[in-house]
Every structure is written in C-alpha cells, then in structure tokens.
Amino acid sequence: MKFTKSYEPGEFEPQIYAEWERTGVFQPRIRQFAGNEKETQDCYALVMPPPNANGNLHIGHGLTVAIEDVLARYYRLKGKSTWYIPGADHAGFETWVVFERALEKEGKSRFDFSRDVLYRQVWDFVQMQRGNMELQVRALGASCAWDDLTFTLDENVVSRVYQTFEKMWNDGMVYRGKKLVNYCPKHQTAFADIEVDHETEAGKLWDIGYELVEKNGEMTELIVSTTRPETIFGDTAVAVNPEDARYKDVVGKMVKLPLTGRVIPVVADEHADPEYGTGVVKITPAHDFDDFEVGERHGLPMVQVIGEDGHMTSEAGLGFAGLSASEARKKVLEQLEEQNLLRGEHEIEHAVAHCYKCGAVIEPTLKEQWFIDVKRLAKMAVERLEKGEIKFYPSNKRKVLINYLENLKDWNISRQIPWGIPIPMFQKETAGAEDASEWIFDTRTNLQKIEVGGVTYVRDEDTFDTWFSSSQWPIVCTDWLEGKENPYYPLNVMETAGDILFAWVARMIMMGVYVTKEVPFKEVYLHGLVLDEHGQKMSKSKGNVINPIEMVTKYGSDAFRLGILRGRSAGMNQAFSENSVVSGRNLCNKLWNVARFVQGMVDEAEGSGVVAKEIEIARESAEVVNAGQVNAGVEMPYSTDNMGEDWICRELTKCKEEIEDDIKEYRFSEAVETLYSTIWDKYADWFIESQKQYKNIPLLKVTLEMILKMLHPFAPFATEAIWQSLSWTGGMLVIQDWPTRLKFDPISAERFESLQDVVRETRRLLMDLKSANQSNKWGLLYGDDALVADNELLVMGLTKVNSISSCEGQPRGLRLALTNHEVYLDVPEEVVRKYRENIEERILKIGRELDALNLRLTNPNYVNKAPAHLVWQTREGVKEKTELIERLKKELEVIA
C-alpha cells in the first residue's frame, strides 16, 4: 500500500473491519467449558449492554463501545483469550410502543388480536428493522465476537430464564399477589417502580366536608384535603395523626362519605401529616400506595373505582360508572358544590407519576401479578458487596447500591405486553384467582392450554419484565452451566451507563449470586451521560444531539473514539464536542504522516542496501527480559552519538507503563492524553526531528511498531491501516503482542533533555528578539560545552540558526539563560544592550524563586521531617539558581 498525503479513514475502515471479522480474530482463542485444566488467568470477558435490536445507536452507545473496545483490544494484545460478547435487545416496551403506534396508524388495536398473533407480528416487524444497529457497532470498531451474538429472545435466554424462574418458584421466592401496581392506562400494562417518572406539577387541593355521624362537641364534620376527588367512591376510611390533638376525640367515630352516604370510620395513622392541609386525609386503598398500606394496617376493604381502562367502575355508582377519571372528577366537584360540601380550593405543587414512555399519568391500580421476594435476593447481594467482591468505578457507587438494595420493595415482574418472554405459569381452568396453589409451572408457553394429570390449565397471558431476563445476561452470554468450570464467568468487568445501576447492575448481581453462587462480574465501570459542549443534556427538542455515526463518517471511527474518551472519567456526566473529535482525527493524521516519513527513510536506506542486515539483528535481540530490573528491556541498536535514541526509548517505555496503569484503573482520559503527547510532542516533534540528522533505521522501525501497538486499542483502524501499509511488518496488528520495555541509557536520555533546553531557550530568545523587530538570522556560539559541541548539527537543525561554532574562548552576544550550558546567540552589541531589561527581569524572577526555596530550607521542621530526596532537591535548586543569578549579573556588567 502506498502512503497518501493524508489519512482518509473512509478508504480503510470497511475493508479492515471485514478482514478482522473474516479471519475470526475477535473470537476468543480458547473456548473450553468441559472443565478441562485451564488457566482462567488467561481469559478476559465482558459483555456489551445489548442495544435495541431494531434501533439506531446514540452517543451513549458510542461511549460504551469506545470504552469496552479499548479494554477488549488491550487485553487481546496482552495475550488474553478475550471474549467481547455482543448482544441485541428485544427492548420489550420500547419496541412495543413503536409497534403499537404503527398498528394504530393502520386503524387497528392490539385488542383485535390474540397474544400469539401479536407476538409473531412484532417478531416480523423487528426482523424488518433489524441490522442497522449491528452495522453501526461495526462502524465503531467493536472487536466483539459476532458468532456469539445473543438476542434477548433467543432460545438459550428463554430457557435460562425459565430455569431460574422455576428455581425461584420452588424456593418460594415468587408469589402471586393482588397488590397496587403502577399502571399505565394508555398502554394497559403494569410497571416496576423504577419505570415510573415523577414530575412536579401544578395541581389543586380541594377541601371536602365529611359529616360526622355523631357530633363531637361543636364539631359536626371533618374537612378532608384531596387532590383526587374522583376516588371518593373508593374511600374506606379517613385518617388523622394519632398525635394530632385537634382530632383526638373523633378517632374511632364514623363519618358519612359524601355523594354516597356510606359510613366509614376515622382511623389514627402516622401517614396523616398534621401540617398538611387540614390534617385529615381520605383513605383510598385501591388507588394510592400509601393508602394501600394504611388499609393493610387497619384491615380496611379495598374498593376499586377506576378500572384498567381508565374509566370509572360500577363501584362508582350510577351516573359515574363509565365516565373517564377526569370527567368523573369534574362531576364529583359539581355535585359537591351543589350539596355545599366543598370547603376550599388551593393551588399546589405536587409530584405526579408518569409513564416513562408515553407520559400518561400512572394510575395506581389493584392487580394480580407475579412478584419476586426481593428481600432475600438483596440480602445475598449486599453480603457480597460488603465483602468487596465487586470493585466499583467510581468507588462510591458501591455504597449507593447497598443503600438501594437495603430499601428495595418486592418486584413486580408481570407485564401486560405481548412482546416479551411469556411467563411460564398456568392456572387451573376453573380456579378462582386467589389461590396460589392452583398455579403450576410449565415451559410450554407456546400453548394456551395444557393438560397435566387430566386437569386443564390455562396460560398466564403476561410476559416478564425485560429486566428480569436481562438480570441473567452474564449467565446466559457466557454459557454458564451448573457444575461446569467456566473461565469466562464471572466476567472481568461490567461496563455500562451509570443510570441503570439500579435497574440492571443491581439485578444482575442479585440474580447472579442467587443462580451461580458467585458475583457475575469482578469489576463494574459506570460511565456518565454524554452532554453537549455546554454541559447540557442532549435532546431532540433542544436540537443538540450528536449522532456518533455521523461523526464516524465525517472524521473516522478512531477520531470519534479518541474524541469521546478524552476528558472522561468514571461516573461523571461530561461534555462532548466535535472539537475533541477533530483533535482525534488530527492525531491519526499525524501518526499517518510519521509512518509515511519513516517509511520514506526506510525505503531510501534499504534502497541503498545499508541496513537490511541491521534490521535482522534488531529483531533477533527483541526478546523479553526481566521487567523488574530498572533498565531491563529490549536491546536496541544505537548510533553512538545521538542520545535522542535513549531518550525516546525511555519515553516510550514510560508511556507504555503509564497506559497499563491507566487501563487497569479505567483512566481512559489519561491514557489518551499520554498517548497523544508521547506520539505528538515527543516522538514526532523531537525524536523524528532529530532523526533527520541521524537515521537509525532499525530503531525507527521498532519504535514506530511500539507506538502502533500502544495506540491500537484506542484507534484500531488507523493503526491497523498503517501496520499493513508498512513494508516490513507482517500479519495483522490486532493480534500482535503488546510491546515490552525498551532498553536505554538513562544518563544519555537526560543529556538529550538538557539539549532540548538549549533548543527551547534559543527559540525563545529568537522569538523575543523578533518581537523587538530584530532579524532572526543569527548564529550560535558555544563555549566550554561538550554536549553542544558534540551535537552541533542537531542543535542547528532544531533551532534553525544560521550557523553554530565554538566561540574559541571569546564569547560574545547574548548568553542563554541556562545553568548547565554555555551558549551564546551571536548578536551585535546594540541588540545585546536593548535586551538588557530582559536580563534584569529574569534576575528578579529567578530571585523570587530562590527566595521561596531558601524560605523552605530555613524551616527546621522541613529539613528534619520532609523526605531526604526532597530536601536534597531543594538544596540543588538553591545552588543552581544562585549560580544563574551570578552569571546573569556578570553579563549585565559586561553589557554596561
């Protein structure tokens, strides 16, 4: 392949991904589940939180894939058998909503069809829309094992879910109960608490007079405050606080329920807040969660007055039955007004529960549903969490999770939506609804009726909450089986969005511990929301949504990945802008051009046949050595006169070690920074520049290879494209070995840094002079300075001065402000004089620094208590600065 002038991602990415996939490099190298001897150490597994099978990826998926793929690719290079397991979600409710909308457009309703027909229709609907998501995951470069893609309705998922459910049923952890559930009247299904959005809204609070059956002194009625007058027909008591002196005497008395004349008791209950409204609250156990609990405490009857269709039931009585809830409210208020029972009306703000999908007001409704006894599950999970069996990033989430688990209520897993996994429970055909013993477990959910022992049972029409099946995701995806060793379970890490900590992570831990007796993953990394560049939440209505695939098309997959990882740390909601993608693109292009330039040098040298042999030597010596030794590493061929080579070996080794630490601790942002500055500021700006003077072809090759490997997890396409374009590399980068340390001479490396100071100081001085309208065409003179003398060409090349030579014992011009060097910029006398002020300023500045250091040393506590090396460093600093000031002063004298 020939190197073009700039890197064009679009020309490489599709082919490269296709080749990766075709050659099967994303499949784990070892797949053993038979329990053979196997070192689990060598395996690394993680699952992709399954995106909606028939949807498109959004920016959050972009972040997920970027993070997870860095991990997968890094550990693959490290030689681990890496299994990055992709998934696709049937997205029960989301998809259902889309499908139902489509049905409505055709003028049909879900109630026109049986569940089985609906299920088949949605299945076809999803198949038609499917595929985009998977293509987009590929475009992001995810190195996942496509052969193992799991769809959340796949047979193995269903069978695992049924096994678990059966176990829970047998263990008595599942029960059928008639309880108040969150119910969306629009979609006609129940929800878990977690699926409900609470929003603060303006509303009204009405005071209604409830007449006391017997007068209590002057008191003839109790005034009840309510926001929901339409539920008045379901009232089975009114409550006052037991501590409330005003109502002490009416507790146990009866009141007449307005509009009906029914007589209900006054109970004392903590739930009534004396501060709120009149302090008297009506109790409607069938339509309010708190009232439900009050009802249970006092053994009150439950009267359902709003049906599942959102209309009033016959319990509401003639004239109301059949009205919608809001119509009923109007009518109740009118009649109360007529009967002179309305005592007041106040504007208030209160939280109202909404369906998280359609926004309809959630109607707490009495329903018979399957519930999971979460207490036992949560307890097991909390025990493991408290033992620290799972490490959290950010660490505080562990406490947050424990706090949540300890306060969890039972979990309603029934959904009245056909699109999902059917609940494998059948009820005796003639049974009344109440008796749990009439239910049997059976997996033949494809049948509506089954016969067992001559008795007919009818299928429960409900499906599982999707979180019930996804809570078993790590178990399913890794093919975990009881009694068989599985090197991929527990997963090494669970990476996902912080906002599903409760919905998903908590449930995976509970179910994982329950089913496998092990935590399902060893570490959890949670990422925050991706916000727009001003820190605002992205939303369609604000028009600030960034589409990851558009970014990929425009700048390349690598650029997007580098961009989104930059400035990101665990658990934080963080801003993201196109700018960071641009800088990612620039890095890829920079590296491309570095490679192009190195290849050019290689071609030139090899064309002349000089180095072919040397390369062989370099390769052979590239063996792993004891990494514990300070200076151990791969032996490199050096030219004797360029310490830049030792320096770059040191820097690359440092970079490698920093990245290793960063990835281990999930500090992606810092890893990207480190790579960016190593490649750009160090390798390109200093090493490559100095290699223009001294070409060490074997070293250029080895260092470039090392950089490609280190950047590969972050920018897989560009690095692979370069790898395959270089003349001397073979195979695919994706399955190379992670680099080992490079050997270097630390003294030589430090000398190069010292030389960099000379170059920088020269440049700075030239800039200063230019600002003062002086020409920059000067030469450099050096005095007693062996380092500069030995590197004349390098210094000249990097500073672009006219000439460089020894001053032959006769220094002139401006001396560079460096302690360890005697170098002069050869400028005429008058320029030196003009520059006098500058020198004076410098003396003052260094003087201030010197004072600070001296102050530290005069403090006996510092000298005695601080670590010796710090004190030593401070003393050295004082020495250096004192010398420098002396010199500058001498110079001033000379000028004067």
Added chain:
RNA sequence: GGUUCUUUAGCUCAGCUGGCUAGAGCGUACGAUUCACAUUCGUAAGGUCAUUGGUUCGAGCCCAAUAAGAACCACCA
C-alpha cells in the same frame, strides 16, 4: 427528608499515595513556511484551585463549616 456527586485557565476537563514553578485539548495573541503533515511548525499570554477555618514541615488533594449547582431514592392526601 435520605443518599451521592460537582466547583481548578475564556470553554471542556485531568491532576493517582499530600511533596519541584498546578497540566492538557480547544480558543486567544505573535511568528514561521521548498522539509512527512496547514489535519503543519515555533513562542507566549492566561489560575486567589468556590469561600472560611482546621490538621500538617508542607494542602488543589485530608477534616469541618458555608455558598452555588447537579443526580438518584422516598414522600407530597
């Protein structure tokens, strides 16, 4: 009410176990150009680390309080 987080350069963020002159990207200013790269190169300006107090030889980091902002959970008759 409960839990948790954030506050560092104009903007977005790093800063790991307390230890050299607090860093990066973008932006800004000034300058360069036959060179692998204008998706380039060089130089610079820009900070009371929210405030106050404490611990310490030493605090952006630890502790306490305050202020501002955010998220989640519970509740709101």
